Amino acid sequence: MRIKVIGGGLSGCEAALQLADAGHEVDLHEMRPRVQTPAHKTGDLAELVCSNSFKGLARTGAHGLLKEELGRLGSKLLPLAYAARVPAGESLAIDREAFSAKVREAVESRSAIRLVREEVRALDPDAWTILATGPLTSESLAQDLFSRVSESGGKRLFFFDSIAPVVTAESLDHEILYARNRWDKGDAPDFLNVPLNEEEYHAFVDALVAADTVEAKPFEKGQLFEGCLPIEEMARRGRETLRFGPMRPIGLPDPRTGADPFAVIQLRAENAQKTLYNLVGFQTRLKWGTQKEILTRIPGLRAAEFARFGAMHRNTFLDAPKVLEHTLRLKGTKIFCAGQITGAEGYTEALSTGLYAASMLHAALRDETAARNFRWPEGTCIRALTEHLTYPNADFQPMNFNFGLLPVRDGWRKSQRKEMQIKTCVEAWEGFDPMG
Ligand SMILES: Cc1cc2nc3c(=O)[nH]c(=O)nc-3n(C[C@H](O)[C@H](O)[C@H](O)COP(=O)(O)OP(=O)(O)OC[C@H]3O[C@@H](n4cnc5c(N)ncnc54)[C@H](O)[C@@H]3O)c2cc1C
Numbered sequence: 001m002r003i004k005v006i007g008g009g010l011s012g013c014e015a016a017l018q019l020a021d022a023g024h025e026v027d028l029h030e031m032r033p034r035v036q037t038p039a040h041k042t043g044d045l046a047e048l049v050c051s052n053s054f055k056g057l058a059r060t061g062a063h064g065l066l067k068e069e070l071g072r073l074g075s076k077l078l079p080l081a082y083a084a085r086v087p088a089g090e091s092l093a094i095d096r097e098a099f100s101a102k103v104r105e106a107v108e109s110r111s112a113i114r115l116v117r118e119e120v121r122a123l124d125p126d127a128w129t130i131l132a133t134g135p136l137t138s139e140s141l142a143q144d145l146f147s148r149v150s151e152s153g154g155k156r157l158f159f160f161d162s163i164a165p166v167v168t169a170e171s172l173d174h175e176i177l178y179a180r181n182r183w184d185k186g187d188a189p190d191f192l193n194v195p196l197n198e199e200e201y202h203a204f205v206d207a208l209v210a211a212d213t214v215e216a217k218p219f220e221k222g223q224l225f226e227g228c229l230p231i232e233e234m235a236r237r238g239r240e241t242l243r244f245g246p247m248r249p250i251g252l253p254d255p256r257t258g259a260d261p262f263a264v265i266q267l268r269a270e271n272a273q274k275t276l277y278n279l280v281g282f283q284t285r286l287k288w289g290t291q292k293e294i295l296t297r298i299p300g301l302r303a304a305e306f307a308r309f310g311a312m313h314r315n316t317f318l319d320a321p322k323v324l325e326h327t328l329r330l331k332g333t334k335i336f337c338a339g340q341i342t343g344a345e346g347y348t349e350a351l352s353t354g355l356y357a358a359s360m361l362h363a364a365l366r367d368e369t370a371a372r373n374f375r376w377p378e379g380t381c382i383r384a385l386t387e388h389l390t391y392p393n394a395d396f397q398p399m400n401f402n403f404g405l406l407p408v409r410d411g412w413r414k415s416q417r418k419e420m421q422i423k424t425c426v427e428a429w430e431g432f433d434p435m436g
Contacts, residue, residue: 001025001128002024002025002026002027002114002127003019003024003025003026003027003127003128003129003130003361004026004027004029004120004124004127004128004129004130005019005026005027005028005029005129005130005132006029006120006129006130006131006132006133006141007029007030007131007132007133007134007137007339008028008029008030008032008045008046008107008115009030009045009046009047009132009133009134009339009350010046010048010077010339010347010350010351010354011132011134011338011339011340011350011351011353011354011357012028012030012130012132012133012338012339012354013028013045013046013076013077013103013106013107013354014075014076014077014338014350014351014354014355014358015130015132015338015354015355015357015358015361016028016107016113016130016358017076017077017106017107017110017113018074018076018354018355018358018359018362018434018435019130019358019361019362020110020112020113021076021110021435022358022362022435023112024112024362024365025112025114026110026112026113026114027113027114027116028107028113028114028115028116029116029118029119029120030043030045030115030116030117031117031118031119031120031138032044032047032117033117034117034118034119035119035138037049037134037136037138038136038311038313039136039163039311039313040136041308042100043117044097044100044101044103044104045100045103045104045107046077046099046100046103047096047100048094048096048099048347049136049163050163050164050283051163051164051278051280052086052093052094052095052096052268052270052278053088053091053092053093053094053268054067054081054091054092054093054094054347054348055091055092055346055347055348056090056091056092057090057091057092058090059422060418060422062381062400062401062402062403063346063348063400063401065381065422065425066348066349066352066381066382066385066401067092067348068426069352069380069381069382069425069429070348070351070352070355070382072429073355073382073429073432073433073434074355074433074434074435075351075355076106077103077351077354078351080099080102080103080106081094081099083098083102084096084098084099084102086190086269086270086271086272086274087186087188087190087269088190088191088268088269089181089182089185089186089190089191090185090186093190093268093269095270095271095272096270096271097271098271098272119138119140119141120133120141121138121140121141121144122140122141122144123141123144123145123148123333123335125333125334126334127334128334128361128364128365129334129335129336130335130336130337130338130354130357130358130361131145131330131335131336131337131338131341132337132338132339132341132354132357133339133341134339134340134341134350135313135315135316135317135340135341136313136315136316137316137341142156142316145318148330148333149318149319149322149323149330152322152323152331152332153319153322153323154318154319154322154323155319156316157316157317157318157319157343157396158314158315158316158317159225159314159315159317159397159398160225160285160312160313160314160315161225161228161283161312161313161315162228162230162283162284162285162310162311162312162313163283163308163310163311163313164278164279164280164281164282164283164284164310165278165279165282165284165291165295165306165308165309165310166270166276166277166278166279166306166307166308167267167276167277167278167279167301167304167305167306167307168275168276168277168304168305168307169269169274169275169276169277170275170305171303171304171305172192172267172277172300172301172303172304173299173300173301173302173303174192176194176195176299176300177192177193177194177267177300178192178193178195178254178255178256179191179192179193180193180252180253180255182250182251182252183251190268190269191266191267191268191280192266192267192277193252193254193261193264193265193266193267194264194265194266194267194298194299194300194301195249195254195261195262195263195264195300196247196261196262196263196264196265196298196299197261197262198262200262200263200298200299201242201243201247201262201263202239203297204294204297204298205235205239205242207294207297208231208232208235208236208286208294209232209235209236211232211286211287211290211294212286212287212290213230213232213285213286213287213290213312225315225345225398227345227400228283229283230283230284230285230286230310230312231246231281231282231283231284232284232285232286234246242263243262243263245281246265246266246280246281246282247263247264247265247281248263248264249261249262249263249264252264252266265279265280265282265298265300265301266279266280266281267279267280268280270307276307279295282310283310284310285310285311285312286310288306288309291306291309291310292304292306292309315340315398316341317340317341317342317343317398318337318341318342318343319396320337320342320343320389320390320396321389321390321391321392321393321396322396324337324342324389324390325372325390326375326386326387326390327357327360327363327364327371327372327374328342328353328356328357328360328386328389328390329360329364336357336360336361336364337353337357338350338353338354338356338357338358339353339354340398342386342389343389343396343397343398343399344385344386344389344398344399344401345398345399345400346400346401348401349385349400349401352381352382352385352401353382353385353386355382355434356376356382356386356434358434358435359376359434359435360374362435376432376434377428377429377432378407378428379406379407379421379424379425379427379428380425380428380429380432381401381405381406381425384401384405384406384407385401385405387405388405403418403421406421406424406425407421407424408421409424
């Protein structure tokens with residue numbers, strides 16, 4: 001019996017490798033490059049569609065702790081991300097092509113995995129399946145899926161988010177930019193910074209407020225993902241919003257003046273050769289011509305060549321609390337879900353739910369009845385995340401992992417809460433094997 005993993009993205013590749021190493025035969029279906037999504041650019045496995053960052057590494061931050069948990073529990077893709085790392089201060093940023101190449105090598109090295117390059121247009125109710133087709137699930141499969149879940153009251157949900165532009169390093173004015181990490185963290189500077197004075201900043205905000213965006217249809221309005229707001233939307237929310245968001249200058253003094261500029265645009269290397277840089281936090285849905293026009297008015301970016309413009313996309317996700325069991329299994333089926341289709345937002349979360357769904361499917365194949373009561377240890381990040389996804393919620397929205405999801409025990413003082421949550425996690429990992 002072969003397990004079907006649909007989607008060769010972050011969560012699908014994690015799940016396929018887990019299942020293969022646990023002794024299962026896997027068909028991994030990936031529709032690209034034959035059928036493309038609106039955001040992917042290649043036919044590569046585990047292609048990152050926007051930022052090249054898996055976020056922070058420090059255990060005291062939610063994504064650092066989640067990464068440590070993934071490492072302890074045997075994630076297959078996380079070590080490949082470390083192996084494709086590019087310098088980015090306290091964050092795990094990667095060379096996306098090198099990472100995808102390592103994922104492909106890992107998949108090809110498992111004889112139990114058969115990579116099938118085709119679009120799956122409908123679910124097979126008789127096949128044990130991991131559905132990991134992500135926020136840009138192809139339309140025919142999405143329609144089949146949502147017609148099935150509508151019987152259990154789950155409707156199709158979606159929101160909009162946007163991706164940031166990437167520019168070539170050689171087109172930047174290095175006389176104006178300066179290299180520095182915020183608070184000088186890390187050994188060597190990984191970020192380039194574009195300083196803006198007060199006048200330049202206000203002119204930029206005015207231009208954003210007046211700019212042409214790619215219009216959402218009327219019924220689609222107001223469904224932006226709050227964790228990934230376009231810069232023009234931030235500018236419209238208040239004149240200072242950007243200066244307290246992606247353009248905050250604090251901790252980034254210009255070495256030529258010794259003072260923090262009024263505002264800063266940060267650029268982070270996209271690849272190990274540092275030939276491409278992305279504008280950090282500058283996701284946008286401005287029309288391409290407008291992006292170019294507004295961004296090239298900024299000193300330092302006047303001759304910028306765009307390797308990729310920012311864009312807006314519709315993200316589909318399930319009404320998880322209604323249609324998924326705590327195991328991320330679609331109620332009444334043999335299908336387990338992973339990645340952003342479950343409402344778990346973010347790259348690290350995609351790896352987490354890929355590992356979790358593989359663990360739950362593996363358990364179900366051993367003993368279906370016992371598996372329904374199988375729970376990961378209380379206090380782990382991934383249990384907390386999946387509980388959030390499946391907890392009754394009439395206004396369910398995608399979410400990143402954060403400390404607010406971890407349980408708080410009676411008697412913990414507020415000042416020690418985070419420390420205790422971390423300790424509980426670390427203890428809960430001891431001796432737990434998700435694929436055991
Ligand atoms: C435009 C955009 C930007 C994002 N930016 C970020 C970011 O900067 N940082 C972050 O942490 N998260 C970001 N996300 C959110 C999300 O975490 C990522 O999309 C993440 O890659 C989700 O992992 P996944 O495995 O669920 O889906 P994906 O990585 O998208 O993988 C799904 C795979 O399924 C394939 N597929 C789809 N339909 C079919 C089908 N019918 N048959 C076969 N294959 C199919 C796709 O081609 C794709 O390879 C972004 C999402 C989008 C849409």
